[in-house]
Amino acid sequence: MSFDLLSSGLSILAQVENPPTTAPAVVPVVNPADTAWMLVSTALVLFMTPALAFFYGGLARSKNMLNTMMMSFIAMGFVGVAWALVGYSLAFSDGNKFIGGLSWAFLQTIGTDPKVGTTIPHVLFMAYQATFAIITAALISGAIIERMRFGAYVAFITLWSIVVYAPVCHWVWGGGWAGAAPGIGALDFAGGTVVHINAAAAALVAAIVVGKRKDFGRQALLPHNVPLVLLGAGALWFGWFGFNGGSALASNASAATAFTNTMLAPCATMVAWTLLDLLRTGKVTGVGCGTGIVVGLVAITPAAGFLSPTSAMAVGLIAAFPSYFAIIIRAKTSLDDSLDVFAAHGLGGITGALLTGVFADETWGGAGNKGLLNGNPGQLLIQAEAIVGTLVYSLVVSFILIKIIGFLLPLKATDAQQGVGLDVVDHGEEAYSNGEGAVLILENESTSTPAASPSTIGAR
């Protein structure tokens, strides 16, 4: 979603579509077709967060199903509000190369006039970007499910969206150091660095600082509902058309390229993943299929609008390998990144961002956006700089942030609470209650009943 690319791309398109009769001094106007597509895209990307909840929830154990799903859902509330209040301004308003200012805090002056450099209303641009902040924060939860306390988690992702996500977003898309003009800046079409590498680094830090689940390495911790994992993966793919296709910020050729590549790259990843599964174990797994889809989507995200559909399939195919083997190796270590956020989103994102610098093609991605295979080896280095910058910043600041929160609040549920399951401990609900043994508490006796505080449950 490089704006510079976009504005240059748009001006080229404008010239093609409106031959010289139009005056060059362009008065920004809202384009109805662009606005229509971005309205749809915003809804599609928001839908990815519930989809992620099902993907993650199915991979958890049944006693932690609701807690795992809520960790995604809650981002729509807290991160959404934080984004409107300050996050958006820090990411996109004028500032320095590292962070934006506060001129748009509390959505001041943001109206329905077109956002500079786009043809869509500014409020819509803000809402579209809000859905990105929400899903990015929710992605982190996969690393700490089944043991991080809910309150500490909510505090972490909300503050993280302000102090980590917003600055990194500013670097790449808001006028910061990593997203300068075509041929100079890093190419990140829809958020390979901003969303996936960024969230994966935070996930890694959170998994290490919070620590592993009490049963990790002692018992098999199996997915409780693989059908829901596949439902979630399918719904993520659906929503991702808005994530990548919408990142063109217009209903144009670039959106069509990104959309098509979002269709094809995960196909190739699935094929590669399936064959790896088949060769290694002789069986093709459903969880592997779902994971392959997500890895393919992650990998094509930075590249989506910059390369040909054939190259997109190459990206999808190659991206299967690092993530596939990282997941196998990770399970044998003592790192409890429970749902392999780093292996899927971190390595998938890094592979995709690097391959963007290899396959980017001016014919598809607009003038100046070319990679190694099209005579611009320097792009690969620029991609690497953006990756390292994001990784280092996210690792360090996420670490400091979670340490501060850990100083104020306990991060991890006790062993007894983990034994009961966090659905009951944190939410006072069960995902699959059949109502047996449930006794109605009437108004007048509710005071005498021991409250559902986690401490009473933990102490039983």
Added chain:
Amino acid sequence: MKLIVAIIRPDKLNDVLKSLYKAEVRGVSVSHVRGHGGETENVETYRGTTVKMELQEKIRIEIGVSDHFVDPTVQSILSAAKTGEVGDGKIFVIPVESVYRIRTSEKDTAAVTPVAVKA
């Protein structure tokens, strides 16, 4: 012969099974049950309806053993299933009149003696 019936916490099942295998106890039946053993009830709320969950998820293990295996079996369950909090469960040791192994029609002690698995 005795039938040992143990009610334990669901999250202790793996520990108990491991401990039983270590004590060379073979032949276990496991079922999911719901029960109440005096522990604090979980209070849950659904759409404004607050309920006390008087029944908790538990696991019931049943093991038929010959007499000299009773003590090792009980000890391994006791050590593996304990958390020290109310709700850890119970072990019942029940006399058994007779036992048959269906495959061979062996009776009583022969029926509960594990068969060496041919390699």
